[in-house]
Amino acid sequence: MKNYELVLHRVEADLAAGRLRIGGRLPGERVLAEQLGISRPSVREAVRVLEAMGVVRTATGSGPEAGAVIVAEPVSPLTAVLRLHLATNHLPMGDVVQTRILLESWAAREAAGRSPELGPVVELLDRMDAPGLSPEEFHLLDAEFHVALAGLAGNVLIAAVMESLRSAIHGYVLAAVPSLPDWEATAVGLRGEHRAIVSALAAGDADGAAGLVTAHIQGFYQAARLPS
Amino acid sequence: MKNYELVLHRVEADLAAGRLRIGGRLPGERVLAEQLGISRPSVREAVRVLEAMGVVRTATGSGPEAGAVIVAEPVSPLTAVLRLHLATNHLPMGDVVQTRILLESWAAREAAGRSPELGPVVELLDRMDAPGLSPEEFHLLDAEFHVALAGLAGNVLIAAVMESLRSAIHGYVLAAVPSLPDWEATAVGLRGEHRAIVSALAAGDADGAAGLVTAHIQGFYQAARLPS
DNA sequence: CCTATCCTGTGGTCCGACCACAGGGGTAGA
DNA sequence: TCTACCCCTGTGGTCGGACCACAGGATAGG
Numbered sequence: 001m002k003n004y005e006l007v008l009h010r011v012e013a014d015l016a017a018g019r020l021r022i023g024g025r026l027p028g029e030r031v032l033a034e035q036l037g038i039s040r041p042s043v044r045e046a047v048r049v050l051e052a053m054g055v056v057r058t059a060t061g062s063g064p065e066a067g068a069v070i071v072a073e074p075v076s077p078l079t080a081v082l083r084l085h086l087a088t089n090h091l092p093m094g095d096v097v098q099t100r101i102l103l104e105s106w107a108a109r110e111a112a113g114r115s116p117e118l119g120p121v122v123e124l125l126d127r128m129d130a131p132g133l134s135p136e137e138f139h140l141l142d143a144e145f146h147v148a149l150a151g152l153a154g155n156v157l158i159a160a161v162m163e164s165l166r167s168a169i170h171g172y173v174l175a176a177v178p179s180l181p182d183w184e185a186t187a188v189g190l191r192g193e194h195r196a197i198v199s200a201l202a203a204g205d206a207d208g209a210a211g212l213v214t215a216h217i218q219g220f221y222q223a224a225r226l227p228s
Numbered sequence: 229m230k231n232y233e234l235v236l237h238r239v240e241a242d243l244a245a246g247r248l249r250i251g252g253r254l255p256g257e258r259v260l261a262e263q264l265g266i267s268r269p270s271v272r273e274a275v276r277v278l279e280a281m282g283v284v285r286t287a288t289g290s291g292p293e294a295g296a297v298i299v300a301e302p303v304s305p306l307t308a309v310l311r312l313h314l315a316t317n318h319l320p321m322g323d324v325v326q327t328r329i330l331l332e333s334w335a336a337r338e339a340a341g342r343s344p345e346l347g348p349v350v351e352l353l354d355r356m357d358a359p360g361l362s363p364e365e366f367h368l369l370d371a372e373f374h375v376a377l378a379g380l381a382g383n384v385l386i387a388a389v390m391e392s393l394r395s396a397i398h399g400y401v402l403a404a405v406p407s408l409p410d411w412e413a414t415a416v417g418l419r420g421e422h423r424a425i426v427s428a429l430a431a432g433d434a435d436g437a438a439g440l441v442t443a444h445i446q447g448f449y450q451a452a453r454l455p456s
Numbered sequence: 457c458c459t460a461t462c463c464t465g466t467g468g469t470c471c472g473a474c475c476a477c478a479g480g481g482g483t484a485g486a
Numbered sequence: 487t488c489t490a491c492c493c494c495t496g497t498g499g500t501c502g503g504a505c506c507a508c509a510g511g512a513t514a515g516g
Binding site: 289292 | 500
């Protein structure tokens with residue numbers, strides 16, 4: 001048992017028992033070290049891991065915002081894990097795309113049955129119509145759109161995984177843009193597909209929305225020929 | 229920019245560029261520290277994070293197995309993230325169950341169309357028939373069965389997420405067992421449902437397999453009344 | 457040739473120190 | 487009395503150095 005794991009177990013137990021809550025603060029590193037009978041470097045290694053896991057956010061200085069504050073940020077760690085394992089090439093891009101299709105088509109189907117509030121989503125689409133958007137800006141809005149769609153289904157886990165998938169592959173997508181035959185034409189097509197998806201959602205057409213989402217994602221990745 | 233992030237970026241870049249591969253080794257902590265112009269404690273914090281992300285495995289001693297070896301182990305970090313965020317109560321158990329149903333029914337549907345090798349799966353079921361299994365032992369085999377099913381679909385990402393979900397909720401499931409009215413009867417029912425799922429897979433009945441998986445998972449969680 | 461020992465390099469842990477930062481309270485001035 | 491400023495305190499961030507346990511390989515001895 002490595003020493004820093006003492007801190008991880010302690011924090012997890014405190015969370016599960018309600019002794020630590022979102023917005024609360026960990027004891028100071030020096031205090032924690034003395035309580036657990038370990039050194040401050042060991043405590044710091046654990047805090048780093050918790051930070052990487054999206055459980056705490058550290059800040060220097062004093063006041064309520066300083067120290068190691070408990071947060072619940074599952075997206076960044078999931079993104080980091082996916083990005084690192086994509087980098088090892090042991091996580092095929094095709095599998096990521098397949099997962100996106102599964103999650104997003106499910107989310108679209110689910111959202112269509114909920115008659116959700118589509119105002120913010122439509123506003124995103126309007127912003128994507130702005131002329132002169134760079135591929136980078138366009139894709140950031142595109143990512144927001146897809147994440148918002150996933151959020152409409154009301155499952156925080158699936159929404160988090162979706163956002164992580166988008167973030168993890170963002171760099172790869174941008175790198176593939178120059179290989180597209182005609183970026184402007186592609187963007188026009190994507191805009192139209194987005195509008196069609198939203199229309200299907202507004203009409204409560206679950207099967208239609210799911211099918212459109214599937215075609216939308218598949219179409220883009222085939223056009224971009226992302227490496228697997 | 230915190231110093232330990234230098235190491236993370238360096239490692240990710242080396243992975244993406246192919247300078248680091250699975251089975252390779254990171255430079256020693258002291259060497260890395262000098263190369264990047266930072267201290268060894270900073271390097272160690274980064275290595276801890278990479279270890280928590282399932283990218284490296286550290287070991288003391290000497291020889292090819294010692295040091296920080298590059299691995300690709302996405303399941304344990306995903307499990308850790310899910311467990312920690314379940315502990316914060318900001319990740320509803322209901323969402324986890326819903327995600328399991330989505331992923332597993334998809335995997336069953338996919339596997340049914342592939343006429344996969346079901347031998348290992350059936351062997352697991354046979355082991356679950358052994359009399360006198362404790363709930364703990366039963367559920368470990370049950371977890372293996374579900375993970376194996378997810379693996380039949382051939383998507384490493386979905387299989388990893390599935391395994392993580394199972395591992396993350398394992399403790400909660402075991403804790404709920406005593407609240408079941410009749411554990412033995414429950415186990416008999418689960419065994420029968422497992423056999424039916426495998427039969428549907430063997431017959432290539434995609435819709436049937438997916439429906440059985442959905443009912444199997446939903447039924448158990450309703451019986452166990454897991455907290456959300 | 458075989459065996460037992462030592463050497464070397466690895467991560468694991470600890471100590472003590474100093475820095476940058478930000479808030480809060482005390483103090484000097486108006 | 488009120489206000490503005492400054493210092494004090496506590497926080498994480500970083501560093502250097504030291505020692506330990508461990509495991510393999512090199513080496514000297516039989």
